[in-house]
Amino acid sequence: MPAVPLHRNNAFHNEPKFGHFLLVSLIVHGLIWIAFTGDWFGARVNPKPPIFVDLVHKPVLNPQAGRPDPRPSKKQQAAPVKKSVASPVAPKAATKPEVKPLAKPAKTAKPKPVPKPAPKPDQRQEKKVQSAIDEIRQRQAREAERNALKDKLAKLRESVGAAATVPADVPVGMPDGTGDEAGVSALAFVQAFIQQNWALSPYLLDRSQIANIEAKAVLAYSSAGTLVRYRIDTPSGDSQFDDSLKKAIIKSQQLPQPLPKDLELVVIFNLKEMAATRR
Amino acid sequence: MELVLNAGPVVKLVLLILVYxxxxxxxxxxxxxxxxxxxxxxxERFLDFFWSKKRFxxxxxxxxDxxxxxxxxxxxxxxxxxxxxRRSGEGQEGDNLVADLGEQERVARVLRRSTTSESHRLEKYLSFLATTGSAAPFIGLFGTVWGIMDAFHGIGTSGSASLAVVAPGISEALVATAIGLVAAIPAVIGYNHFVNKINVLTGEMDNFSQEMLNIVQRMSRGN
Structure with missing residues (x-):
């Protein structure tokens, strides 16, 4: 028989080195990492969701308007004080006592002294002044109490503030003044602001079209809250509707507060729910 | 990137293990x-070569080659x-039949041993793929559960349950499950693929062993 390698356990297979494959694997993982974290060709890894603006959920500027207020307003409270100070003699109180003495002497021919009824209006005035003063004092006390509570609350917030995890891009409150709690995102803020600036009467539109009418716009805001550019990607086709949203965008060109960073967002204007409720 | 960097230490450790x-x-x-x-x-090439030749x-x-x-x-x-x-049998006189039977037995043993060692060689490291496929999703899930626990603790401390406060913590935690699945899915697919290929090769080795035994037997009779 010819000479064949007869000794066992020799490196007959010539196995490849494991280290080379480890290197290849590390390179592949590195490339995948770069591919997922890099900003390729302007593609956003985390695109902003479109925001929907409609006239249905428009924020109410003053939800309490038209509601009877159990407490007297400031004007109502201030009025009696002013009256009592500016005109110490109330017209009704002054005339009443004067009429009686004039009428009686005519019958009896004995004129009664005038000063008698005079103390009456003074007491009333004093009472009124006193009550007004009391009211002012009470109000001041309430004010002081409220301020003390506010200070206490601010201190509590400060102490808790370090532990609270509020993201950096969260503005506080809404443009209409509602809400003072952290947690309203920049998108929600912009949405509410545009919504506030959008005005359109649905009576101007064709009723059969209300349910389907929709327009898509792309707005770009700088971090200072200024509208850098905008374009209407998909117009609705209705000139009234398109004009109204253009006006809303132009009105919203300066946000009342800066944004955490530059923001490009897709805004969809529609009246869908309004159409549903109107039918 | 931010999701990973903002994660807690336990979630980071879990992510490191999963990356490994x-x-x-x-x-x-x-x-x-x-x-x-x-x-x-x-x-495949060797079998063609083997059957094309008539001499060992x-x-x-x-x-x-x-x-x-x-x-x-x-x-x-x-x-x-x-x-x-053959070398040890040269010059020895004795019962040829017994010697041939002993030779066949030795060849059978050699074939069994070689088949086993080759199967082991082919299956080397596959157990790691199986472990990754089965354990990585659970490790990821552990990281997620831990991260969500942390997130809820933070929510409780801040006292606000708005989406802006709740969502980042949960999304950071879910990264662990995602990476666990990313590690496990290729491992499971690879494991099944290679086990199938190795089964085919083991079958070929068994068939070849039988053929070799037959050839050795025929050679003994030819003697």
């Missing part, structure tokens, strides 16, 4: 792909066993 699993899994996948591909290719000597001279095939190893082991027995 993923890197090693892919290393094994590349390694096995090459070795099993070479073994399959050389086995001629086959023995061309073994280096098919060195990645497990069948080559089987043939080489049998060939060296036969060579040794």
């Amino acid at each position: 699993f993923s890197v090693v899994s892919w290393t094994i996948i590349f390694y096995k792909q090459l070795t099993i591909h070479r073994a399959t290719r050389d086995s 000597d001629a086959i023995g001279q061309g073994l280096q 098919y060195r990645y095939s497990p069948l080559t190893v089987l043939f080489r082991e049998v060939y060296s066993e036969l060579a040794q027995s």
